[in-house]
Each structure stands twice: as structure tokens, then as C-alpha cells.
Amino acid sequence: MRRTKEDAARTREEVLTAAAEIFYENGVSGSSLEKIAKRAGVTRGAIYWHFKDKAEVLTALHSEIRLPQEAIVDYAIEHGHDDPLGLIEQGAVEVLQILAEDEHQQRVFAIMILGCEFTEHLTDAAQRIITANDEMFGKLQKLIEMAHERNTLAPLWTVDAAARGIQCSMNGLLAEWLRSDKSFPLVDVGERLIRSLVGSMRRGEGR
């Protein structure tokens, strides 16, 4: 029975893959560990060996991916800050392009956004998502603050409102795309959306 360490790691991965599928199909609360085990070709014992409970499986899935806004800011930091708004724009578009081609990330995002309940007393997985989102907002804020200091932010936008606007649009775009079963071209719509938004945030460009 006992397999080698690589075998164990593989079953762990198989469990996670199966969990992503089952969660995606039935929602998190609608998925039993029994179903996941059966899909992965193991018993619940294997799952309980690798993970404490269902919540920890969810956490493991979440820790595998990065929120799109994280990638945006990483991109900005990586490429310098001479034009913060332009970097946000460019980074956002690149993130969308990457996401549009990565089915695994799409599934995990769909689980987090559409198949996971955010309630008052949150699971630690949901809590992690929220805090990650909040941290990301803070970073966005800083980037826009830089634009403001360089006097490139249009006067009708405040720093906070601009950061919120981008955050809401990006998250809404993703959620709607996944909810509609990818019924519209993500990159196409997203690019127009982001460019229009960021455009209106540039001093002298909006109306």
C-alpha cells in the first residue's frame, strides 16, 4: 500500500485536482469529501491524511494561484514606476491575457468567486481571499498616489475612488466572465474597459 514520497505527492495533487473539479461542479458546500475522494480514485482516509478538513483543501487550492491584482502590481513594481497609470493599464491587460489561457486558474477563481460563500463568520479560506483583496487594494492605492504626486491624476478623481474603480471593474469583469461561462471575449472587453477608465484618470484626457 504505502507508496514512495513522490507517489504521495502525486496523490496529494490528484486530490487537489479532483477537488477543483468537484468544487467547480457542485460548489464548495455542496461537495463532500467522499465525492472528491472517489473522483481522485482514493478514499477519504487519503484526504484526511494530507489535509485537516475541507477548508484546508480549499486553502491549498487558493494558495496555488495569485489574485490578478497581485500580478498587476507585481508587474508594475517589476517594470518601474515612471508612469504608474500606464503600468496599471498595461499590467491589467497582461493579466487578463494570461488568465484567458490558464484553465486551472479560471476554475480556481470561479470556485472562489462563485462557488464559495462569504458570510459573517468566515472560513479561513474566505478570509484569506478577502485579506489578499484588501492588500491588493492598498498597493493599487499607492500606485495611484504616485500618479497624484506627479500631478498626472485627473482632478475629478480622488486616489481612493480611482483605486476602488479599478478594483471593482476588474473584479466585476472577471466575475461576470466566469458566471456567464466565458460567453464574451475577456481580453477584448477588459482592454476597452481598463483603457477607458485609466484614460479618464489621466489629467487632461477625460472630459
Added chain:
Amino acid sequence: MRRTKEDAARTREEVLTAAAEIFYENGVSGSSLEKIAKRAGVTRGAIYWHFKDKAEVLTALHSEIRLPQEAIVDYAIEHGHDDPLGLIEQGAVEVLQILAEDEHQQRVFAIMILGCEFTEHLTDAAQRIITANDEMFGKLQKLIEMAHERNTLAPLWTVDAAARGIQCSMNGLLAEWLRSDKSFPLVDVGERLIRSLVGSMRRGEGR
């Protein structure tokens, strides 16, 4: 025990109110009818008398409110169509103002957006939400199509992309507002967002 018809109607409302609270606190799947009954001061028997099951309670809650985009379009239809884009803009802002002051609608929306799982084989309640959203998108499309026919749509926007953009931004705005526990001024951010977006959709205004 048996009360008059008005009494019965009142308990029905009390059940719905309790359900909104419990759903909001624990999520839909995390809420048992027992909890709801206890909060409402009745037993599960009363709930099963008025509703078939938990899904029907959810449906009843949903049927009480209108999606914000519905209100937007109703506003547009009600006020004529001479400037479709302007009407979308105005209507959206008004909807946000109304929502910002109606706590009950906020709770129900939060339940639908954050406390309800959208999976592959959907509950009828989730299905109703999705179809309502889709219908609303169709109406938005028609309004923007009118703008396009009047040659007032900026050339960089297609009709579909514009409708999607507005839909995503509005839904994202609401979701983020509710998820963040109303941590930012909804109307303020929303107004800038919508005005910027619609502004960029006006021929000769965007860049």
C-alpha cells in the same frame, strides 16, 4: 393556534425577514430551517407550511427585489430615449442612491451575490438570478444599439463590449461594496465610475 389571515401573512413576512438575517450571517447552505424558524419565533412546521423548502424561501426573497440594472432600464424606458447613454448614466446613479439607503435590499443582494453558490447544476433561485441578469444585459444592449444608430457611440466601442462594460462595472461595484462591508462611499465611487465609462462611450469624448 390558528390565527387570522393577516396573522398568517405576518408570520410569513417574519420568516422571510429572519431568513434574510440568517442567510446573511451564515450563507445559504450554512443556514438550517431550524435556525431560521427559531429566529422568527416559530417552528419549522410554520416554514414548511408557507414554503416548500429552503430554495423556495430564497426564491421568495429574490422575487421581492429588483436587480439594479432592471431599475436602470425601467428608468430609461420611463423617461424616453432621446439620449440613451445619458439615460443609462442618470439611471445608474439613481439606482445607486436608492440602494445605498435601503438596508433590506442590500442584505438580499449580499445574500445573492456573496452568500449563494453558483454551480454547474443550479438551484432554481440561482437560475433566476442568472436569467434576470441576462435579460438585463439584453436590454442594455438595445439601449446602446439605439445610441449606435444615432451615431453617438464612440467608434472604439462596439455595442456588445459597451453593454458588457457597464454590466461588469456595476455588478463589480456592488459586489465589492457589499463584500467590503460598505467600506467606501458607493454613490461617490459609482458616479465617477459610470460617468467616466459612459463618457468614453460618447463619440468625440474619449481619447
Added chain:
DNA sequence: ATATTTACAATCATTCATGTATGTTTGTAT
């Protein structure tokens, strides 16, 4: 070569939500 630990499978007990069935009281019609 043996002991020990790993990586599971199999079984079990418990909880919990649901649905149903039945009982009970009180309006309401006749």
C-alpha cells in the same frame, strides 16, 4: 534484518438537517 514510520483503506459512531406525518387549536362557513 528488524523496527518504525509512512500513507493510506476500512469501519464506526455521532451529529445534523431534512422531509414527512400526525396532532392540535382556532377561525369560518353552514
Added chain:
DNA sequence: ATACAAACATACATGAATGATTGTAAATAT
């Protein structure tokens, strides 16, 4: 006055999911 139906409460039966325990074969350490 009586019969019936509405509006619940109470009790029960069921199934599903969970967490815990135990068993066990193979890998690894000694």
C-alpha cells in the same frame, strides 16, 4: 351547533457527511 379547513407545533424516520479510530502493507531508517 357542527363540520371543515387553515395555521401551525410536535414527533419521528431517514440519509448524508463528518471526524475518529483502527488496520495494514510497504518504504525507510538503523
